[in-house]
Amino acid sequence: MSFLEPWMLAALPLAALPILIHLINQRRFQTLDWGAMRFLLEANRMSRGYARIRQWLILALRTLAIVGLVLAVSRPLASGRLGLAAGGRADTTIILVDRSPSMQQRGKQVASSKLQRGVDQIASALESVGSSRWVLIDSVSLTPQELEAPKRLRTAPQTGSASAAADLPALLRAAHDYMQANHAGQTEIWICSDLRANDWDAEGGEWSILRDSFQEFPQGVRFHLLAYPEAAPANLALRVTKVERQKTRQGSEVLLSLTITRSGDDNTIRVPVQFEIDGARSELSVELSGLESTVENHPLPLTSERVQGWGIVSLPADANPADNQFYFVYSDPPIRRTAIVAENPALVRPLQLAASIAAAPGVESEAVVLGPDQIATLPWEENSLVLWQAPLPSGRIAAALQSFVEHGGSVVFFPPANPTDANLFDVEWQAWTEPAEPLAVANWRGDQDLLSRTLDGAALPVGELAIYRYCTPKGETTPLATFPDGAPLWARRDIGSGAAYFCATTVLPGDSTLASDGIVLYAAVQRAIAGGAERLVATQQRVAGVGSMDTSKWQKLAGDSEALSTEAAFQAGVYSLDERLVAVNRSTSEDAAAVLADERVDGLFEGLEYDRVADRVDSLAGLTREIWRLFLIGMIVALVGEAALCLPKRRPATANLASSDLAKGRAVA
Amino acid sequence: MSSEHKIRSFLEPAVLSRLGSVPFLARRPMLGKVSGRHASPHRGASVEFAEYRKYVPGDDLRRLDWRAYGRSDRHYVKEFEADTNLRCCLVVDTSGSMGFGSTGVSKLAYAKKLAGALAYLAVQQGDAAGLACVAKGVVRSLPPRRNPAHLAELFDQIEQVESAGPTQLVGTLHELAETTAQRALFIVISDLFVDPKELKECFEHFRFRKHDLTLFHLLDPQELQFSFQRPMRFLDMEGGTAVFAEPNEIADRYHTALGRYLELVKQVSIETAVDYHRVSMADDYERTLTHFLVGRTRSGGVR
Numbered sequence: 018m019s020f021l022e023p024w025m026l027a028a029l030p031l032a033a034l035p036i037l038i039h040l041i042n043q044r045r046f047q048t049l050d051w052g053a054m055r056f057l058l059e060a061n062r063m064s065r066g067y068a069r070i071r072q073w074l075i076l077a078l079r080t081l082a083i084v085g086l087v088l089a090v091s092r093p094l095a096s097g098r099l100g101l102a103a104g105g106r107a108d109t110t111i112i113l114v115d116r117s118p119s120m121q122q123r124g125k126q127v128a129s130s131k132l133q134r135g136v137d138q139i140a141s142a143l144e145s146v147g148s149s150r151w152v153l154i155d156s157v158s159l160t161p162q163e164l165e166a167p168k169r170l171r172t173a174p175q176t177g178s179a180s181a182a183a184d185l186p187a188l189l190r191a192a193h194d195y196m197q198a199n200h201a202g203q204t205e206i207w208i209c210s211d212l213r214a215n216d217w218d219a220e221g222g223e224w225s226i227l228r229d230s231f232q233e234f235p236q237g238v239r240f241h242l243l244a245y246p247e248a249a250p251a252n253l254a255l256r257v258t259k260v261e262r263q264k265t266r267q268g269s270e271v272l273l274s275l276t277i278t279r280s281g282d283d284n285t286i287r288v289p290v291q292f293e294i295d296g297a298r299s300e301l302s303v304e305l306s307g308l309e310s311t312v313e314n315h316p317l318p319l320t321s322e323r324v325q326g327w328g329i330v331s332l333p334a335d336a337n338p339a340d341n342q343f344y345f346v347y348s349d350p351p352i353r354r355t356a357i358v359a360e361n362p363a364l365v366r367p368l369q370l371a372a373s374i375a376a377a378p379g380v381e382s383e384a385v386v387l388g389p390d391q392i393a394t395l396p397w398e399e400n401s402l403v404l405w406q407a408p409l410p411s412g413r414i415a416a417a418l419q420s421f422v423e424h425g426g427s428v429v430f431f432p433p434a435n436p437t438d439a440n441l442f443d444v445e446w447q448a449w450t451e452p453a454e455p456l457a458v459a460n461w462r463g464d465q466d467l468l469s470r471t472l473d474g475a476a477l478p479v480g481e482l483a484i485y486r487y488c489t490p491k492g493e494t495t496p497l498a499t500f501p502d503g504a505p506l507w508a509r510r511d512i513g514s515g516a517a518y519f520c521a522t523t524v525l526p527g528d529s530t531l532a533s534d535g536i537v538l539y540a541a542v543q544r545a546i547a548g549g550a551e552r553l554v555a556t557q558q559r560v561a562g563v564g565s566m567d568t569s570k571w572q573k574l575a576g577d578s579e580a581l582s583t584e585a586a587f588q589a590g591v592y593s594l595d596e597r598l599v600a601v602n603r604s605t606s607e608d609a610a611a612v613l614a615d616e617r618v619d620g621l622f623e624g625l626e627y628d629r630v631a632d633r634v635d636s637l638a639g640l641t642r643e644i645w646r647l648f649l650i651g652m653i654v655a656l657v658g659e660a661a662l663c664l665p666k667r668r669p670a671t672a673n674l675a676s677s678d679l680a681k682g683r684a685v686a
Numbered sequence: 687m688s689s690e691h692k693i694r695s696f697l698e699p700a701v702l703s704r705l706g707s708v709p710f711l712a713r714r715p716m717l718g719k720v721s722g723r724h725a726s727p728h729r730g731a732s733v734e735f736a737e738y739r740k741y742v743p744g745d746d747l748r749r750l751d752w753r754a755y756g757r758s759d760r761h762y763v764k765e766f767e768a769d770t771n772l773r774c775c776l777v778v779d780t781s782g783s784m785g786f787g788s789t790g791v792s793k794l795a796y797a798k799k800l801a802g803a804l805a806y807l808a809v810q811q812g813d814a815a816g817l818a819c820v821a822k823g824v825v826r827s828l829p830p831r832r833n834p835a836h837l838a839e840l841f842d843q844i845e846q847v848e849s850a851g852p853t854q855l856v857g858t859l860h861e862l863a864e865t866t867a868q869r870a871l872f873i874v875i876s877d878l879f880v881d882p883k884e885l886k887e888c889f890e891h892f893r894f895r896k897h898d899l900t901l902f903h904l905l906d907p908q909e910l911q912f913s914f915q916r917p918m919r920f921l922d923m924e925g926g927t928a929v930f931a932e933p934n935e936i937a938d939r940y941h942t943a944l945g946r947y948l949e950l951v952k953q954v955s956i957e958t959a960v961d962y963h964r965v966s967m968a969d970d971y972e973r974t975l976t977h978f979l980v981g982r983t984r985s986g987g988v989r
Contacts, residue, residue: 043917046930051920052783052793053909055879056947057929060939068935
């Protein structure tokens with residue numbers, strides 16, 4: 018228990034006053050010559066049990082009354098187990114705030130969201146508990162920020178809403194790193210979250226490491242979890258699944274596919290969905306009978322011939338305002354350009370075919386063939402992919418390639434006829450190997466990247482390839498496909514936001530069957546193009562908080578006006594960057610309302626000093642409360658009890674016996 | 687007699703003169719030696735007709751009722767009530783506990799006032815008054831006499847007596863009941879701190895001896911109320927062990943014991959036809975005596 022006026026507790030010894038007075042009183046006896054001893058002796062012989070207990074009770078109640086008074090004026094604070102937990106004054110208090118969109122859910126009685134309420138509760142709790150340092154780490158920036166006082170929590174922009182999902186393990190890691198870096202003393206870590214399973218990632222391996230690392234702190238870390246796991250009743254969530262611009266006879270239109278989901282409640286309702294595109298509003302009434310309803314290709318006519326633009330789809334306000342809006346952008350897809358650099362002209366044709374045949378209708382692809390010395394003239398910003406079959410470049414070309422990949426482009430390197438010791442991206446080609454028997458691929462990554470399964474789930478026929486000759490890339494790479502001896506056929510190296518791929522053989526018929534069994538080559542090249550083309554896409558649908566982006570040049574077109582511009586990538590909205598438009602929305606996982614069970618949460622903090630702070634988003638009561646009234650009432654009860662016990666019993670009227678019995682006594686006569 | 691002119695602290699002439707107007711009567715026939723104002727068990731020569739009796743030889747012919755003879759032709763002797771004086775025996779308890787007094791007057795002083803006044807009243811109306819001061823035994827005693835000189839001596843005795851020693855009231859009363867000639871008036875003034883059961887036997891003894899027993903039970907207001915604020919160390923005035931007590935704690939039980947005792951004493955008094963007067967020391971003794979005397983007048987001297 019903590020006190021707002023702890024110095025008043027110094028008066029607690031006053032509780033001994035009644036005992037002291039009693040003892041002094043005992044010593045202050047009077048001596049009296051007494052005649053009626055027989056009654057005294059008789060009274061002494063009688064049972065004195067109750068009288069003795071009564072005396073002790075009176076003494077105890079008097080003591081309690083004083084204790085109650087002293088405690089009341091010390092202004093004690095408590096809230097269930099919190100009172101016990103917040104015993105000592107902490108050196109550092111770290112507040113971890115989950116700012117995910119689900120924290121925007123509002124209670125029925127209270128207008129504030131889970132996030133606002135949680136932050137407010139923690140601020141009021143910390144104001145009364147006391148600490149030397151307050152550090153805020155929010156789920157968006159993951160950067161510790163020292164606060165002057167807990168009340169700053171309420172106004173700090175870092176405790177506002179965000180559209181990015183939270184990563185609780187990362188938050189705890191940030192807290193841990195802060196403690197380690199700042200040699201924090203006894204630390205209290207307050208966590209405000211709604212226990213969403215996707216934010217907590219309870220199955221992730223990091224939790225056990227975190228537990229161990231927190232246990233290693235000798236100074237002691239105490240966790241307080243302020244959780245609001247209550248689900249919003251009948252909350253509707255909106256998500257745009259596809260945006261497509263197409264030309265019509267009148268002009269052009271945008272085809273929008275969207276999904277409306279809701280939690281609980283099976284009644285059939287009609288939901289008015291509002292569309293706003295380039296300033297024009299329209300409404301569509303969607304019937305929602307189950308938990309989910311989908312609208313496919315809803316046409317929104319475009320008023321102008323603009324090639325790109327943006328819009329908002331929104332639902333009426335409900336329990337969680339964060340999932341009622343979805344931003345989208347539309348545009349025509351750009352031409353996907355591939356540059357082919359090959360020292361052997363025989364290689365060019367298969368590669369050119371693989372690169373120039375578009376994978377989807379409405380997407381234009383083209384491939385240009387360049388000599389190694391012509392590459393300098395390539396318009397890099399319009400290019401998606403470079404297919405390089407030549408000795409690894411150096412100097413200016415190498416720098417240009419490096420910049421290209423770092424900014425999201427893709428390069429596929431094939432081995433030159435005569436490998437040199439030239440080095441690019443810390444990778445160099447080794448000598449050619451010619452196995453006696455044609456080699457087949459033993460393992461390949463079918464789950465992601467170039468050789469992943471097709472959309473319908475079928476595996477690429479990588480295993481059917483026959484490799485007659487190969488040249489292994491040497492360096493730190495991630496193998497995508499390997500031979501039985503472990504040497505890679507395809508390898509990947511991440512550079513910046515793009516990737517460089519290394520294929521250990523060429524498409525020459527004497528080297529492999531890559532060209533003759535062209536499916537693998539085609540799929541791999543198209544996927545590399547798609548990866549490289551992503552940066553070129555004029556409009557982008559992004560998930561808030563995913564991927565690293567330089568948002569310094571982003572201009573906000575739509576979205577929460579109060580959000581920090583530095584957090585653009587984490588805040589739902591539409592942003593423009595030069596000519597490009599970016600729509601940022603919450604992740605799909607945010608719509609999954611799965612919440613961690615209490616036992617699971619307890620399990621995550623096993624072995625750590627941890628307590629759950631009970632609060633409900635609907636509750637109007639505070640976390641820590643001053644409970645002096647309780648003590649005052651206790652004191653009053655004690656005093657009333659004492660008075661009741663002290664009340665003289667109705668004595669037999671012996672005092673009046675003499676006079677009243679005079680007449681009676683005479684009557685005998 | 688020089689002693690008559692002494693100023694006695696326990697006598698107030700004004701009170702005595704007021705009380706003197708009320709006769710001091712016995713409740714039952716008394717046996718005195720001279721004529722007085724009290725009923726006697728024997729026939730006598732008063733003016734109050736008692737009964738007719740058949741003449742038997744040897745009767746005084748002067749007492750024959752000739753008129754009755756004329757009417758009935760039979761000889762009847764007319765008899766009259768005898769009036770006699772009484773022997774008033776004042777028994778004053780002088781044990782240690784009688785020294786207690788919270789009102790400024792000790793029980794003994796109060797007893798002295800009662801005894802003095804009663805002795806004076808008795809002698810004044812021609813009755814004999816005697817005194818027995820009782821503590822462990824009979825401390826002082828004076829046989830009942832009716833001359834004023836005796837009264838002075840009695841006053842001297844009363845004046846000199848002091849409270850001391852334990853109470854042996856019951857044994858002494860038995861002794862007095864037995865040694866005093868029958869049909870005397872006994873007035874016991876005591877705080878009666880003895881066992882009521884023993885008292886009962888004692889009172890029955892008096893009744894058996896045809897004495898008229900009157901009891902003034904003196905109680906101090908503090909003994910009745912027992913209201914103390916501080917812890918007290920009670921010293922026994924009769925030499926017993928001291929008792930240390932927290933009055934608040936013990937008061938309830940004290941009152942229970944006291945109430946039980948008083949109830950029992952009253953019960954015993956009723957059963958043994960004792961003229962019982964419970965007297966609080968806060969009461970004025972004149973009022974107490976007036977009540978006593980007037981009560982006796984009302985009962986009207988039983989024969």
